[in-house]
Amino acid sequence: MVLKLYGPDFTPGGSGVVCMVLAELQLPYELVFIDMFAGEHKGAAYLEKQPFGKVPVMEDDGFILYESRAICRYLVQKYPATGLCLMPPETETESRAAFEQAASIEFATFEPYARTVYLQKIIQPLLRLPIDQVVLDRALENLTATLNVYEVILGKQRFLAGDEFTLADLFHVAFGSTLETAGCDLLSTSGPNVARWWREIIERPSWAGLKDGLRKAAAASCS
Known part of the structure; x- marks a missing residue:
């Protein structure tokens, strides 16, 4: 089926x-x-x-x-x-823990702010509603702070959970992919490590096919 x-x-x-x-x-x-x-x-x-x-x-x-x-x-x-x-199997305790750590970071410190930028810069105008500049500025500030930490992490390893691409990286395309459209392409401009990491994600054939x-x-x- x-x-x-x-x-x-x-x-x-x-x-x-x-x-x-x-x-x-x-x-x-x-x-x-x-x-x-x-x-x-x-x-x-x-x-x-x-x-x-x-x-x-x-x-x-x-x-x-x-x-x-x-x-x-x-x-x-x-x-x-x-x-x-x-996603590392549960039997690989340390690798699985590192993956869950990275996935939690995306969920708690990236997605909320990237989603807010998307809603404010793209959806609000689409619905002919005003942009809340205070909300947008706060989201951009928090997102920048997150990516500054990513820059440090990704200077030590290739991906967020280690040197292998995982769902923790892939989850970022949900709203990270909208930042350039929203005119806030922080992923390509925050730092060389973040830019390299993001390029590796969006150049995967699985994303290009969409x-x-x-x-x-x-x-x-x-x-």
């Missing part, structure tokens, strides 16, 4: 992250398009799958799972790829 991903056709956010993981694992999947502008994510049928009315949702042979990070961990654990270790939208990427995965 082909995996089903319920989500929008655009890459920012968790749907794009899940699609990138699916591409890394070379798993075919079907995108069940959810028109968020039409409010489909708040409809009764969708709320049966995701009671909070958010995207994405994954369906695997009748098993329903939501929250992008949980979906990614599930996919990596259930469908391990030869030669690719996006540039034309998730529906085309899903169709390509099944061809």
Whole structure:
């Protein structure tokens, strides 16, 4: 059975992250398009799958799972790829701990601020709502502080959890990929180590394959 991903056709956010993981694992999947502008994510049928009315949702042979990070961990654990270790196994105690540390850092000190920049600089104007400059400036200040620490970490190792690319790095594409569009491309300008690390992430074929939208990427995965 082909995996089903319920989500929008655009890459920012968790749907794009899940699609990138699916591409890394070379798993075919079907995108069940959810028109968020039409409010489909708040409809009764969708709320049966995701009671909070958010995207994405994954369906695997009748098993329903939501929250992008949980979906990614599930996919990596259930469908391990030869030669690719996006999440160290629990038996490798220290490597797994370093991974969870890096994943927690992304969740707590990067994603909230990058998401805020995306909402303020892209979504607010799209909805014809004013930008809250105080909120935006605070987010940019905190994001800059986070990336300054990243610069130190990445000066000692290739990726955030060590020298191997993991989900902890990949999770950053959800909203890190929107910063350039928002005119705040801190990832390429903060420092040489951060810039090198970010370039390695967005130049992966799994991310490049999403540039034309998730529906085309899903169709390509099944061809």
